Amino acid sequence: MNTQISKITGLIVLTMALLIGCGKSSDSEKDSTDSEEEKQELTDFEMTNGIGPVDEEITIEEIDTELAKEGMRVFDMKCGACHKLDKRYVGPPLGGVMNARTPAYVMNMILNPEEMLKKHPVAKSVGSEYPTRMTNQQLTREKARAVVEYLAQESQ
Amino acid sequence: MNKLLKKSLLWPLAAVAAIGFLSVGCSSNGEFGSSSDAAEKVYVAPGEHDEFYGFFSGGYNGQLGVYGLPSGRHIYTIPVFSQTPTNGYGYSEETKSMLQTTDGFVPWGDAHHPELSQTDGETDGRWVFMNENNTPRVARVGLDEFKTQEIIEIPNSAGNHASSFVTPNTEYVSAATRFSIPMDEKNMENMDVSIDSYKENFKGTISFIKVSDKGKMNIDFQIMMPGFNYDLSHAGKGPSHGWSFFTSYNSEEANTMLEINASRNDKDYIAAINWEKAAEYAKQGKGKMMPGKHYRNYIDHEEGGVAKSEVIEKVRVLDPRKLEGIVYFLPTPKSPHGVDVDPTGQYIAAGGKLSTVIPVHSFAKMEEAIENKDFEGKEQGIPVLNYDSILHGEVENPGLGPLHTEFDGKGYAYTTAFISSEIVKWDIETAEVVDRIDVYYSPGHLMIPGGDSQNPDGKYLVALNKITKDRYLPTGPEMFHSAQLIDISGDKMKLLLDFPTEGEPHYAQAITADKVKERQKRFYEIDDNNHPRATKSEKEARVERDGNEVHVYMTTIRSHFAPDNIEGIKVGDEVYFHVTNLEQDWDVPHGFAVKGANTSELLIMPGETLTLKWEPKKPGVVPFYCTDFCSALHQEMQGYVRVSPENSDTPISYGTGE
Numbered sequence: 035m036n037t038q039i040s041k042i043t044g045l046i047v048l049t050m051a052l053l054i055g056c057g058k059s060s061d062s063e064k065d066s067t068d069s070e071e072e073k074q075e076l077t078d079f080e081m082t083n084g085i086g087p088v089d090e091e092i093t094i095e096e097i098d099t100e101l102a103k104e105g106m107r108v109f110d111m112k113c114g115a116c117h118k119l120d121k122r123y124v125g126p127p128l129g130g131v132m133n134a135r136t137p138a139y140v141m142n143m144i145l146n147p148e149e150m151l152k153k154h155p156v157a158k159s160v161g162s163e164y165p166t167r168m169t170n171q172q173l174t175r176e177k178a179r180a181v182v183e184y185l186a187q188e189s190q
Numbered sequence: 191m192n193k194l195l196k197k198s199l200l201w202p203l204a205a206v207a208a209i210g211f212l213s214v215g216c217s218s219n220g221e222f223g224s225s226s227d228a229a230e231k232v233y234v235a236p237g238e239h240d241e242f243y244g245f246f247s248g249g250y251n252g253q254l255g256v257y258g259l260p261s262g263r264h265i266y267t268i269p270v271f272s273q274t275p276t277n278g279y280g281y282s283e284e285t286k287s288m289l290q291t292t293d294g295f296v297p298w299g300d301a302h303h304p305e306l307s308q309t310d311g312e313t314d315g316r317w318v319f320m321n322e323n324n325t326p327r328v329a330r331v332g333l334d335e336f337k338t339q340e341i342i343e344i345p346n347s348a349g350n351h352a353s354s355f356v357t358p359n360t361e362y363v364s365a366a367t368r369f370s371i372p373m374d375e376k377n378m379e380n381m382d383v384s385i386d387s388y389k390e391n392f393k394g395t396i397s398f399i400k401v402s403d404k405g406k407m408n409i410d411f412q413i414m415m416p417g418f419n420y421d422l423s424h425a426g427k428g429p430s431h432g433w434s435f436f437t438s439y440n441s442e443e444a445n446t447m448l449e450i451n452a453s454r455n456d457k458d459y460i461a462a463i464n465w466e467k468a469a470e471y472a473k474q475g476k477g478k479m480m481p482g483k484h485y486r487n488y489i490d491h492e493e494g495g496v497a498k499s500e501v502i503e504k505v506r507v508l509d510p511r512k513l514e515g516i517v518y519f520l521p522t523p524k525s526p527h528g529v530d531v532d533p534t535g536q537y538i539a540a541g542g543k544l545s546t547v548i549p550v551h552s553f554a555k556m557e558e559a560i561e562n563k564d565f566e567g568k569e570q571g572i573p574v575l576n577y578d579s580i581l582h583g584e585v586e587n588p589g590l591g592p593l594h595t596e597f598d599g600k601g602y603a604y605t606t607a608f609i610s611s612e613i614v615k616w617d618i619e620t621a622e623v624v625d626r627i628d629v630y631y632s633p634g635h636l637m638i639p640g641g642d643s644q645n646p647d648g649k650y651l652v653a654l655n656k657i658t659k660d661r662y663l664p665t666g667p668e669m670f671h672s673a674q675l676i677d678i679s680g681d682k683m684k685l686l687l688d689f690p691t692e693g694e695p696h697y698a699q700a701i702t703a704d705k706v707k708e709r710q711k712r713f714y715e716i717d718d719n720n721h722p723r724a725t726k727s728e729k730e731a732r733v734e735r736d737g738n739e740v741h742v743y744m745t746t747i748r749s750h751f752a753p754d755n756i757e758g759i760k761v762g763d764e765v766y767f768h769v770t771n772l773e774q775d776w777d778v779p780h781g782f783a784v785k786g787a788n789t790s791e792l793l794i795m796p797g798e799t800l801t802l803k804w805e806p807k808k809p810g811v812v813p814f815y816c817t818d819f820c821s822a823l824h825q826e827m828q829g830y831v832r833v834s835p836e837n838s839d840t841p842i843s844y845g846t847g848e
Contacts, residue, residue, distance in 0.1 A: 110727040111716055115747040115772050123847065124750070165823055166748055172713065172774040 076153065084142030084157070085149050087175060092137035097187045104177075105184025112171040113144075113181065119188055124166050132189035137182045144171070144178040228686045231677060234261040239707070242639050242700045244652065245304045245318050246673070248272075249694030252299035254320055254331060259639070259700055260650060260675055262689030270329045270338045271299025271322045277779075277793035279338070283766065283801035284721075287497035288487045291325050291343050300324040303354060303422075303697040307401075311358040311427045311644030315705035317405055319354040319363050326350035328365055330405050335711045339489055342407045345482035345505055346378045346395045352423040352436050356401075358644065362465060363407065364425070366396040366436050370417035378480045378507065388445040392417030395507075396436060398465055407486065411472040411506045413463065413517065416570040417443055419452070420461070422528050422594075427644050428535030430553040432466035435538055439525040441569070452525065453544060457577065459519040459569070460529055460540055462556065468508055468516045477508035494720040495798060511571035518560060519569055520551055521577040528594035528635075532603065532618050533644050537582055539603060541593040548592050548605055550621055552582035583621030589614045593634060594697075596641030598648030598678055606633035606653065613653055613676065615683060627683040629674050631657040638678070639700035647702060651676040651683070654695050661688050671695060712776040714797030721799035723768040728752045733844045740765045740842070746780040746794065747772045748821040750846060751814070754829030758842035761806055761835055767792075767814075770799040781817025784831065791817045806833040 076085070083091060109117075119129035131140060143150050143157060147168040150157040161167065173181070234240050240258030243265075248255055252272030256265045273280030273289070280289050280297055289297055299322035306313040317339075318331045326344035331337065344350050344365045351368030372381035372391035383391050394417055400410040418438040426433035441458045444451030471477060482505030489497040510517035520538070526549075528541035538551040558564075559579045566574045589607025592614075597603050602624070605614050611632055615625040635654045639647040658672040671694055675687040716726055725731055725743040731752040734741045740763050745752045751769075759765055769782045773796040783791035784804050792800040806812065816827035834840040 108717075110729050112772070112774065115728040115745060115750075115752065124747075166821060169748060169773065169775050169778070172715070 076155075080154070081156075083136050083138035084140075084146075085154055086142030086146030088138045088141045088145065088178075090138070092141065092179070092182070094132075094137055094183065094186045097190070098183055099187070101180050101183040102187040103184075105180035105182065105187075108173065108177045109181050109184055112173060112177075116166070116168075125164055125168060126160060128185055128188075130189050132182070132186040137179075137186065140182050140185065141175070141178045143168070144173055144181060145175065146170075228684070232260040232262065232675065232687045234258065234263070239703055241703060242647070242650070243703055243706050244637070244639075244698055244700040245306070246654075246691050246695035246698040247301045247304050247320060248692050249302070249671075249696055250300050251693035252301050252322070253693070254301065254304055254318065255692050255695065256336070257673075257689070257691070258703075259652070260686065262673070262675060262687050264689075264692075266336060267692065268331055268336050268338065270320055270331065271301055271327065271341070273297040273790070275790035278790050278800060278802065281789040281802075282792055283803055284496045284799075285489065287499045288338060288341055288489060290485050290487055290499045291327070292345075292483050292485060292501075293325060296325045298324075299327065301329075301693075301696075302351065304699050305354050305356050305363070305697075306643075306699045306701055307360045308356055308358055308643055309360070313640050313643055313699070313701045313705065314360075315701055315709060316360075318699070319356065321350050321353035321365060323349050323351050323368060326365065326367070328354045328363055328399060328407065330401075330407060332405070333706050334709045335491070337489075340405065340407055340487065342399060342409070342486045343484035344397050344399075344409070345484040346373065346412060346480075346507075347397065348380075352396075352420040354399075355423045355425055355434070355642075357425045357434070357465065358427045358431055360401050362410070362425075362434075362469075363399040363401060364396065364423050364434055364436075364465075365399060366415075366420035366423060367394045368419055368421065370394040370419065375414075378482060385445050388417065389443045392443065392445075394418060394420055396420065396461070396463065397505075398468065406488070408502075409482070409484070409505050411468060411477060411508050412482070413468060413508050413510055415461065415510070415517070416441075416572070418459070419448075421526070424529055424531045424642055425465075426531055426535055426538075426553065427533070430531060430535040430538075432464060433553075434463045434465050435520075435529045435531065436461040436463065437522070437526040437529045437540060439527075439543075455524075457521040457523050458525055459574070460522045460526060460538065460551070461572075462518045462520055462538075464516050468513075471508055471513050471516065472506050476513055477506050479504045480507045482507075491714055491798070492718070492720065494722060495714075496721060515560075517572050518556070519572055519574040520556065520580055521566065521574060522549055522551075523547070530595040530597070530603075530642065533597050533599050533646060535644070537618055539595045539605070541595065541605065543591055543593065543608075545592065548585035548588045548595070548616070548621075550582045550585065550618070551580050555580045555582065585614075585616050585621045585623060587623060588616065589626065594636055596636055596638040596651070597646055598638055598641070598651075599646035600648050602648075604636060604638065604651055604678070604683075606636045608632050608634065608656075611655075613651065613683065615678075625681065625683055627676060627685060629653040629655055629676075629685075630661055630672065630688070631655055631659070635695075635697040637698045637700060639702065642699075647700075649677075649679050650686075650700075651678045652698060652700070654691070654698060656694070658690070662690055673698075713774050714795060716770075716772060716774060716797045719770065719797055719799060721768075721770070723766075723801065724799045725768065725770045726772075728772070728846070731844075731846070733758070733842050735842050738763050742767045742844075744769045744782075745772050746770070746782070746816065746827075748778070749816070749823035749827040751782075751816070751827065751829045752846040753844035754846045756829070756844045757832040757834075758840045759806060759831055759833050760838060760840070761809055761833060763806065765804045765806065765831075767802045767804065768799055769794050769802070771796055773797070778820060779818050780820055780827070782814065783817045784814040785812045793818060806831075809833050809835045
């Protein structure tokens with residue numbers, strides 16, 4: 035009888051192990067892919083300029099005040115509920131952001147926050163300091179560009 | 191002994207397993223012979239989409255249920271004719287006007303027949319129309335946002351049952367009165383007369399609602415009809431394009447105990463209406479502009495998303511006794527209910543509730559009979575065609591209580607038999623029954639995706655059963671109705687699935703998901719929000735007093751309100767919370783509820799503004815919060831309003847995060 039029971043127990047344990055094993059293997063597979071992607075696929079360009087639709091460097095030399103004005107309007111509407119310029123709010127203060135990040139990086143953060151927060155080590159690290167995750171506010175590339183102009187103006 | 195014990199412990203396990211396997215192969219209670227086959231056919235894997243959207247009327251709940259097919263999964267309920275706490279429809283200041291009628295605010299409706307818009311005789315995925323029977327109305331639901339966009343009241347009607355059926359290019363939506371009422375022919379007014387003066391005074395109307403390219407509805411003309419009851423309708427197509435067919439019963443014109451008194455005549459009528467000709471007459475200014483006060487309520491997000499109402503005073507009424515060629519009666523046995531036109535547009539099938547056959551009229555023969563003036567006589571001035579001259583055939587032995595028919599586009603028709611609880615499949619050309627299947631129980635309408643159009647997707651059929659007893663776990667004396675999905679892809683019909691529906695879905699329609707999915711509006715662009723009281727940035731959030739009206743311009747985003755501390759509200763104030771959701775992410779609405787409000791919560795879609803009116807009755811500090819679990823910090827999404835006594839002088843103040 036003991037053998038019988040132990041056989042049944044063994045079968046159950048084996049089945050469970052298989053079931054759990056399935057779940058685990060797929061999860062860890064996913065994780066490893068992610069971390070591999072992160073390590074292997076993040077290019078130097080992406081490290082500096084972020085991951086997303088903006089795949090070329092953007093340079094701002096002289097502030098286009100008209101564009102910055104539009105950027106302020108869009109910022110107030112789509113970003114201002116969570117970001118202040120001078121203080122920590124739902125998200126980090128952005129008054130000096132252009133001194134620390136490239137225009138392309140900020141645009142990619144605006145246009146592709148989900149992937150940035152998942153894959154970019156800098157974005158991940160900043161994100162981990164705030165309880166609310168940044169949302170996608172569906173800006174067009176042009177509007178994101180205008181916001182960056184405004185933030186560049188404020189960072190001077 | 192140990193060995194015996196061992197065996198007796200293990201055997202029951204084996205037996206259970208064996209029974210489990212065996213029972214899969216069993217058939218009882220109408221289960222498809224091999225359940226695993228059926229399961230495979232209706233299984234939609236997690237994360238995958240159904241092939242069809244099904245739109246099921248909610249009947250007396252006044253709403254429109256959306257179901258995935260073949261899974262039978264309930265996806266959504268669209269509020270149409272009834273106030274709905276789920277999102278504040280009919281409660282919020284923006285949507286209240288949608289339920290305005292000449293009888294005042296009517297917060298409930300009896301919805302019956304959803305009908306998808308069509309182009310070239312095919313469902314096109316733009317809109318679903320749906321009728322309201324009790325307070326005669328027709329609604330248009332936009333499939334870009336799954337919201338009710340327009341509701342028009344039908345004047346000079348007393349129960350909008352034979353509605354809302356569309357013509358092949360959605361030129362018109364039709365609406366015919368179920369109940370006739372005494373109507374003064376001079377001014378169309380309801381009359382204070384004795385009910386037993388029915389034959390003398392009672393009249394009905396059939397209305398044609400013109401639909402513009404953008405969906406705007408207006409009543410182009412009404413046709414004054416004899417005082418029968420008008421039941422159902424379908425438009426002609428192909429060769430019969432330009433015509434619509436309406437069943438009538440109570441040609442006896444009884445006014446009491448219709449159960450007996452309206453079942454005396456051997457035949458009642460299908461009214462064949464040449465709407466193309468009627469529309470020409472209307473265009474020429476024929477008929478008369480008559481009183482016909484009615485409301486048109488509409489809401490347009492591009493115009494601010496605030497429902498507007500307009501009152502229209504008059505309608506054009508055509509008299510078929512004076513305008514030749516717009517109405518003919520087709521004699522049809524016996525108190526016919528459904529009337530359905532096959533995909534080729536050649537045949538018109540009627541469901542004679544008390545008839546032992548399904549009569550099928552031929553459109554070609556009808557036209558010929560009209561041409562030859564082959565009339566049996568006249569009924570109140572309207573020509574009655576000769577039954578034998580227009581008959582294509584009679585389907586023998588169609589089951590008891592035939593009601594409704596839909597088509598598979600492969601030459602077959604499917605009719606529900608209410609009394610014998612079955613679906614009967616018959617060959618349209620030969621009028622012979624070729625298959626039948628039991629359903630559980632008492633089917634009313636049935637639906638095949640595109641089944642009343644020129645191009646049905648003849649893969650599935652859904653039986654809409656009225657009686658649900660024994661199909662699901664019992665829930666007291668009442669249960670929701672049961673729908674059954676039947677595979678009609680082969681020669682034999684096969685029952686695949688039972689699923690419960692909400693309210694009483696009389697009719698339903700379905701469309702391939704591909705025609706709808708890509709049109710989905712996923713959020714409202716905040717920059718394009720034209721609501722007059724929108725707050726487009728947190729910076730603009732504020733509170734303004736205007737006499738005893740207080741307007742709170744509030745924003746929401748994960749996971750806070752601005753402002754979230756408000757003071758200076760007084761008992762006796764009318765407080766309007768105009769809440770703008772600044773989110774731009776699909777499927778992230780925020781809710782707004784304030785303690786003691788006498789309406790409902792709001793559910794504000796990304797980029798949208800909605801308004802809740804609140805009249806605080808007691809001093810104190812009152813919480814408000816987000817009702818929709820929006821983020822990990824959803825529970826933190828809350829705020830307070832301080833309410834001071836009526837005569838206090840607490841100044842208005844407000845803020846967030848200070």
